[in-house]
Amino acid sequence: MEPITPAQDPTDALSSVPASGAGRGLAPTGRLRFFFGPMDCGKSTLALQIDHNQARQGRRGLLLVRHDRSGTPTISSRMGLARNALEVHEDMDLCALVRDRWAGGARVDYLIVDEAQFLSAAQVDQLAELADDAHLEVYCFGLATDFRSALFPGSQRLFELADELNAIQVEVLCWCGRPGRFNARVHDGDVVRAGDTVLVADTAPDTVEVRYQVLCRTHYRTGDLGPHTVSSGQLSLA
Ligand SMILES: [Zn+2]
Numbered sequence: 001m002e003p004i005t006p007a008q009d010p011t012d013a014l015s016s017v018p019a020s021g022a023g024r025g026l027a028p029t030g031r032l033r034f035f036f037g038p039m040d041c042g043k044s045t046l047a048l049q050i051d052h053n054q055a056r057q058g059r060r061g062l063l064l065v066r067h068d069r070s071g072t073p074t075i076s077s078r079m080g081l082a083r084n085a086l087e088v089h090e091d092m093d094l095c096a097l098v099r100d101r102w103a104g105g106a107r108v109d110y111l112i113v114d115e116a117q118f119l120s121a122a123q124v125d126q127l128a129e130l131a132d133d134a135h136l137e138v139y140c141f142g143l144a145t146d147f148r149s150a151l152f153p154g155s156q157r158l159f160e161l162a163d164e165l166n167a168i169q170v171e172v173l174c175w176c177g178r179p180g181r182f183n184a185r186v187h188d189g190d191v192v193r194a195g196d197t198v199l200v201a202d203t204a205p206d207t208v209e210v211r212y213q214v215l216c217r218t219h220y221r222t223g224d225l226g227p228h229t230v231s232s233g234q235l236s237l238a
């Protein structure tokens with residue numbers, strides 16, 4: 001009987017894999033995740049739940065929000081929960097922000113970013129860098145598309161770069177009962193599909209009513225807002 005050569009030895013079959021193969025080339029990295037859905041689907045509630053779960057494991061996070069409407073930056077859910085957050089400004093470098101925190105002796109293990117659709121593409125790149133190089137877990141929450149049904153620049157970059165894309169499963173319904181995916185801008189009772197993406201409330205003339213309503217694709221296309229006007233309060237269930 002011929003001796004078994006090393007190449008035939010079944011116990012040596014994985015010899016081409018380095019001894020430390022299990023971990024080699026797989027340095028721990030964080031993950032960049034994007035949770036998206038229409039208005040009122042509970043994104044901020046989920047953001048706060050994830051923050052709570054992480055914090056309970058002794059991890060330290062930084063809560064960020066872009067274009068907070070309240071004036072005092074918070075991530076607040078319609079269920080009544082709220083946490084203070086840091087407002088991300090247009091030119092803020094998020095890598096520098098985290099480095100500054102570390103330099104000040106603070107730990108940062110994860111980031112929660114609400115209203116992430118308003119981030120610049122460069123800021124989303126910075127989040128990917130923080131996940132890869134600083135091993136941060138990054139959780140972004142936001143709308144996918146704007147009132148023109150086009151992707152927000154920040155959301156587009158998140159779709160391009162994120163490790164995980166999660167459509168939030170709480171359905172927001174159009175008035176007809178179908179799932180609503182479109183954030184329609186309603187201007188004096190009409191659906192508008194052109195204009196500035198970000199409408200700052202202060203600049204809108206007081207005499208003109210501008211609001212948003214979630215519609216299914218059919219009714220977004222036809223501009224049919226339903227048999228009776230839905231007040232904004234009725235959208236607050238999620
Ligand atoms: Zn509909």
